[in-house]
Amino acid sequence: MAVDWIGFSYAAAIIFGGFMGYKKKGSVMSLMAGLVFGGFSAYGAYNISNNPTDIKVSFLSAGLLSLVMGMRYKKSGKILPAGIMTGLSLLMVFRLLLLLIV
Template sequence: MTIDWIGFGYASMVAFGGILGYHRKGSIVSLIAGLSFGLFAGYGAYCVSRDLRDIKVSLYTAFLLTIIMGMRFKRSKKVMPAGIVAGLSLLMILRLVLLQL
């Protein structure tokens, strides 16, 4: 059993981003969304750690974050945090697809 360190790192960065958004701006929505998506991404990394072919949860989570944060980046033109999360999520999708080849 190999551990998906990249997936767990991605999940912790998403969760930490939600906590940071709450701490800096007082945004409860950022806290809830960050922790929820971080939890789903962490569970997805756990599933990938158990079976390299089981990427559904990780893929759906990264896809949703790419769409949501990509739209926020397009609207606000702010790289931090929307652009960074959208880019990392897109890289995560690419990584998960390459795992299947």
């Protein structure tokens, strides 16, 4: 059983980003979204650690987050946080698809 360190790191980045949005701007919505998406991503990383082909939860959370943050990036044009989270989420989606292929 190999631990999905990349998945857990991605989940930690999401939670950290939500916390920083709350701390800097007082956005409770950022905190809640960070906790929810980070929690789902951590659960997905746990599933992948147990079964490398079980990508459903991780794929759903990373795909949805890339879509939402991609729309925010397109609307605002700001690299932080929308652009970076879009890029990380897209990389995670591609990584998960590679797990199915390999």
